[in-house]
Amino acid sequence: MSVIRFFRQNGWLLVGMALLVACTALAVWQVASQRGLDALRQAGQHRLELYAASLDRAIGQYAYLPATLELERDVLDLVAQEQPLGAGVSRRLERLNLRAGTRSIYLLDRHGRVVATSNWNRPDSYMGEDLSYRPYFLAARQRKPGRFFGIGSTRGESGYYLSSPIMSDGELAGVAVVKVGLDRLEQSWATVEVPVMVTDRNGVVILSSVPGWKFGTRLPLDAAQYNALRDSQQYGAETLRPLRMPVQSALDDAAALLQVSMPQEGAGDIRSADGVFLAQDAAFGDTGWTLTVLSPAAPVLFLARVQAALAALAVACLCILLVIWRMRRRQLQDRLEAREALQRAHDELERKVEERTRTLKEAQDELVHAGKLAMIGQLSTGLAHELNQPLTALRTLAGNTVKFMARGELGTAQDNLERIGTLVDGMGALTGQLKQFARKSSGTPGEASVGRAIEHALLLLDQRLRQAGAQVRVTLEDDALAVRCDPNRLEQVLINLVANALDAAAAAPAPMVALNACRRGRQCIIAVRDNGLGLPEPVRERLFEPFFTTKDAGAGLGLGLAISMGIIRDSGGTLEGANHTDGGAVFTIHLPVAGAETCIEA
Incomplete structure (x- = not known):
């Protein structure tokens, strides 16, 4: 069977099989990828809870510290009455900072100026700095605890600031501030199997297990936003660059598939953070932060593609078997039809052969008979001579018999009649044999x-x-x-x-x-x-x-x-x-x- 004839006879069947294979592959891909992503989301949700708990422990253990400073009488006298006790309070804050493991502890008066600090004896001491523009001071002046992540204006170190208002007679006397470093937390996150990051309310990554992502933005900033953040000096001299994490597909409000590419700049080996990831977001308390876990989705999608390919291959094999069965059935049908046609042709040929044989037999019989007639024609001269002599003798004997009877010689006439009978019998035998030979x-x-x-x-x-x-x-x-x-x-x-x-x-x-x-x-x-x-x-x-x-x-x-x-x-x-x-x-x-x-x- 030629290829053109094969496609002509099975074209629609092949198109249907191709559609069936494609639909099967698509359906298996959707089911397998959905199941894999669901399992990945469950694991990611569990990781979110663990990371949130670790972040909460890292911050929560210092949340009480600013408020305790309000209980110190020297602190109240320093910030409320502006007594010259700064050196003693600073030494006490230094000892407290060493025991707590924080980066720095300092006190602001009601105007936002640093009056005591744990780093009083360092060249880059905060003493005397005006920090009234800092959000944590503004929050404390409103009688609320302050929470703020930023980069220090003096030393350029990032940290988490916790502030608490210091009240005296119902009035704001000052603000106690504790700066906590989250480097250890980031270092512990760097060893985990999936990337994790924390973005603040501005969409800036402030914590990340991938160093190259830190101080990047999930979404591009317009010019007004960028200038406002630069003027606030919250992120110091860091360049806020957008991360290359386009959304491939949003699964819901808290999960999406991202195509993560390595940034052009950044430290650390982040090759493992390159590819397709399932991003899951969770709000962290009332800080305005968002905790994001990125689970690698490439293995899940690859496995889904493999399963879809295997399913498509299985369906294709079944379709091929169906085509082979159909071709075999068609071949058997064609063979049966050919056999029937051959049988009909054979029967027709037999009929024609029988008819032709009969015709030839008749022709042969006619030819044999014609040969007899031709032979009789060749023998006709001799046969005429054979008959002519007896006929002449008969004529003579008959005439003599009449004469003998007229003269009364009956004996002689009787002899002639007997001789005539003998001649007639001989002529009859000859003609009878000739007649017998000539018959068909x-x-x-x-x-x-x-x-x-x-x-x-x-x-x-x-x-x-x-x-x-x-x-x-x-x-x-x-x-x-x-x-x-x-x-x-x-x-x-x-x-x-x-x-x-x-x-x-x-x-x-x-x-x-x-x-x-x-x-x-x-x-x-x-x-x-x-x-x-x-x-x-x-x-x-x-x-x-x-x-x-x-x-x-x-x-x-x-x-x-x-x-x-x-x-x-x-x-x-x-x-x-x-x-x-x-x-x-x-x-x-x-x-x-x-x-x-x-x-x-x-």
């Missing part, structure tokens, strides 16, 4: 007496034999010898062969024709021999060809031997022509013996 036979093999067939053939050729002066020798080993052949057609073959033998022996000084018949096992062998010149090799090769003859024009059509061969072959025998060892030609007939089972040797 069926050609169906019967039982023919070999001796009778030879006798009848010689009778019809008697005139020619006498005219040629030929000697006839007949050797018949068994008078009862019979063969399976139509008697009339056997006579026709013998007449043909004897007539040809007479023609071949005509040039001999003493023409001779010999007929021998014997039995060899189940075969009867009839040989017709002459003493002529024999058969030349070119003639022997074409003996039985139709219309081949060595006779003069008008003496024959060359059909006698061909017809004889057909008659013998139809009877289950053979006819052969050869040269005899003693000279002349010999034609041998082999025919099955009628009812013979044993071989009789001569």
Whole structure:
């Protein structure tokens, strides 16, 4: 089957199978990716809770510290009455800072100026700085605890600021501030298996397990936002650059798939934070911070693609098996149709062969009969002579009989009448044999007496034999010898062969024709021999060809031997022509013996 024919017969089926494979792959991809992402979200939610708890512990352990400073009398005197106790309070704050492990602890008066600090003895001390613009001071002045993440204006260190108002007689006397460093927390996050980051209310990353993400923005800042943040100096001299984390698809308000790319700048090895991630957000208390966990989604999506590919492959294999089954079924159907068509053609051919055989049989019968008629035509001169003499004798005897009866010689008349009867019987036998020979036979093999067939053939050729002066020798080993052949057609073959033998022996000084018949096992062998010149090799090769003859024009059509061969072959025998060892030609007939089972040797 050609490719074009295959696609022509199975085009729609292949299109349907392709759609089925594509739909299966898409459905499996959606189900597998959804399941994988759901499992990833559960794990991410658990990590969010753990990271939130660790961040809450890191900050919460210092939340009480600013408020405790309000209990110190020296602190109240310092900020409320502006007593010259700054050096002593600063030393106490220094010892407290060392014990607490914070970055710095300092006190602001009601105007926002630093009046005592734990780093009083360092060159970059906060002492005397005006921090009234800081959000944590502004929150404390409103009698509320302050929470603020930023970069220090003096040393440029990032930290988390916790502030608490110091009240005296119901009035704001000052503000206590504790600066906490979250470096250890970030270091612990750097060892976790998935990236995590914290963004403030401005969308700026203030904490991250990936150093290169810190002080980046989840979303690009417009010019007004950027200038406002720069003027506030909350992030010091850090460049707020947007992170390359475009959203591929939003799953809900708290989860989305991000395509994370490595930033152009940043420290640390962040190759593990490059690819597709499931980002899950959670608000952290009332700080305005957002905690984000990024779980790698590439393995989940890859596994979903593998499962979709396997499902598509399985469906494709089933479709291929279906196509093979369909092709096999079509082949079987085509083979069955071809077999039926072949059977019909065979039946039609059988019918035509049978019809043609019948036609040929009829034509052969007509040809055999025509050969008989032609042979009768050749024998007509001799037969006319055979009949003419008895007729002349009859005329003479009849006239003499009348005269004898008139003279009263009844005895002589009676003798003449008896002679007339004998002549009439002979003429009747001859015409009867001629009539029997001339009739149209069926050609169906019967039982023919070999001796009778030879006798009848010689009778019809008697005139020619006498005219040629030929000697006839007949050797018949068994008078009862019979063969399976139509008697009339056997006579026709013998007449043909004897007539040809007479023609071949005509040039001999003493023409001779010999007929021998014997039995060899189940075969009867009839040989017709002459003493002529024999058969030349070119003639022997074409003996039985139709219309081949060595006779003069008008003496024959060359059909006698061909017809004889057909008659013998139809009877289950053979006819052969050869040269005899003693000279002349010999034609041998082999025919099955009628009812013979044993071989009789001569």
